[in-house]
Amino acid sequence: MKRLPLPTVLMGIVSPVPAIIFAVGSLFSTSAVPGMTMGLVEYAALLLAFSGAVHWGLALDRPTLIMGARRDARGDRQRLVRGALPLPVGWLACHATFLGHVTIGLAVLLAGFFGLFLAERAAWRRGELPSGYLALRLWVTSVFMACLGLAMLTRIA
DSSP: OOBOOHHHHHHHHHTTHHHHHHHHHHTSOTTTSTTHHHHHHHHHHHHHHHHHHHHHHHHHTOHHHHTTOSSOHHHHHHHHHHHHTHHHHHHHHHHHHHTTOHHHHHHHHHHHHHHHHHHHHHHHHTTOSOBTHHHHHHHHHHHHHHHHHHHHHHHHO
């Protein structure tokens, strides 16, 4: 597969900046900085869905695989699921947070990011991802999980 273009790498590196701002803002009381935790949840849910959409796009890039023309139809279905599942996970986290279950929303996102990374690592081992993609996703996932964990700790403490 091709290497990642430089603009993609740069955008991936800076993509956690809003999450860092929201996470640091969530350290303060809700009355002092309203909506910081909700902003973090919303942004993380969007990035999780976007990350899944990458796999959806990679699967659609090879339509003969989706139509079952190859023997690896199971792998193709896994790629489509890997692409589609992060969206409802992100929605569930947003909805739980909106209903006042902030800790649950943060936990759902932590699980979503961790699960997607494990699935991506398995896909990378099978040669399904471009060179450098897993390293970029490790960076993004680590920063987002740290931000979500920080916000969760401030809610628990």
